[in-house]
Amino acid sequence: xxxxxxxxxxxxxxxxxxxxxxxxxxxxxxxxxxxxxxxxxxxxxxxxxxxxxxxxxxxxxxxxxxxxxxxxxxxxxxxxxxxxxxxxxxxxxxxxxxxxxxxxxxxxxxxxxxxxxxxxxxxxxxxxxxxxxxxxxxxxxxxxxxxxxxxxxxxxxxxxxxxxxxxxxxxxxxxxxxxxxxxxxxxxxxxxxxxxxxxxxxxxxxxxxxxxxxxxxxxxxxxxxxxxxxxxxxxxxxxxxxxxxxxxxxxxxxxxxxxxxxxxxxxxxxxxxxxxxxxxxxxxxxxx
Numbered sequence: 195x196x197x198x199x200x201x202x203x204x205x206x207x208x209x210x211x212x213x214x215x216x217x218x219x220x221x222x223x224x225x226x227x228x229x230x231x232x233x234x235x236x237x238x239x240x241x242x243x244x245x246x247x248x249x250x251x252x253x254x255x256x257x258x259x260x261x262x263x264x265x266x267x268x269x270x271x272x273x274x275x276x277x278x279x280x281x282x283x284x285x286x287x288x289x290x291x292x293x294x295x296x297x298x299x300x301x302x303x304x305x306x307x308x309x310x311x312x313x314x315x316x317x318x319x320x321x322x323x324x325x326x327x328x329x330x331x332x333x334x335x336x337x338x339x340x341x342x343x344x345x346x347x348x349x350x351x352x353x354x355x356x357x358x359x360x361x362x363x364x365x366x367x368x369x370x371x372x373x374x375x376x377x378x379x380x381x382x383x384x385x386x387x388x389x390x391x392x393x394x395x396x397x398x399x400x401x402x403x404x405x406x407x408x409x410x411x412x413x414x415x416x417x418x419x420x421x422x423x424x425x426x427x428x429x430x431x432x433x434x435x436x437x438x439x440x441x442x443x444x445x446x447x448x449x450x451x452x453x454x455x456x457x458x459x460x461x462x463x464x465x466x467x468x469x470x471x472x473x474x475x476x477x478x479x480x481x482x
Contacts, residue, residue: 206262209292214260216279217245240279249274267293309336313451317459322478324444325461327451330391331401332360332384335457340478344462347437348373359404361388365412375433385418386425432462438480439473 218239242260246253251271258265272293276286290297309317309327317325317338324344326337333355342351348369351358357366364370364381371377388405395401408415427448434442444462451457464470 202264203262205292205294206264209289210260210262212289212292213275213279216281216285217242217260220279245275245278248278251275267295269295309457310454313454313457313459320461320463322475323461323463324474325459327457327459328360330395330456331398331404332388333400333404334358334360334363340474341462343478343480344434344436344442345370345373356403356407360384361408361415362404362411365408365415373434373436375435380432381414382418382423383425385415386423387427389419389422390424390426436473436477439477441470442473443468443470444474 220240240248242257243253246256249256249271251274255265259267269290272290272295273286276289281289287297313327314336317327317336321338321340324338324341326341327335329335337351345351349363349367357363361381361384364377364384374380392401392405405419409419429445429447431443431445434444436442442464444464446460446462449459449461451459464474
């Protein structure tokens, strides 16, 4: 009976095949500055010895890697290979996972303070329901007019990007505390979610910066962070007390953005036909 390959054997074969395919796809002319002069090429892409030279690894070792041999590879070598082969963020993350390594922040496509046109249009399409986009650190990346109307007068959204963060705003803006029916319950839950996220962000400079800022700005955050409570996201209903339209009961959901890892959208919506639905429409309609 033929022996069935183990998962590690599959992974090694997939890793070798992936490296070979990217090597054959690589454009030598783009890397010419780092290559010695050579004759006419009979095959497309880079030769193994060229990948070895440009990556700073031995030819034998790289050949074994492509052959699926059982050898160990460090994150530093994986990064060097990714640069040599011109891998994009998705390909780099795939390379790391095939090698059994955790992708670095750059390979995990850390979110910038921009969103795609499609995500921007999706947020706008949710109006008059408040909606906003966040990343892994709960940084607010974009919002629609309904979200802006909901918090208008409670906080100044014209601020440095580092302060456009859900937890930073909740702990440092007194106006938001007045808007929520159960502000203390909200910040406890948010801190517990952030604590759960910490296990995935140990090498993320932005996450470390955020925690340090919150610890310095809020005694309550220091207390809650020290408790090490961990919770997951849960769909629920929030009650707001808006100074213009009064009470708003809004259910909220969080949706992952599959083609932009690490980002998600939070949408608040009322029960159809409820007083909240009418109040929300009036609120958004009067917001400039």
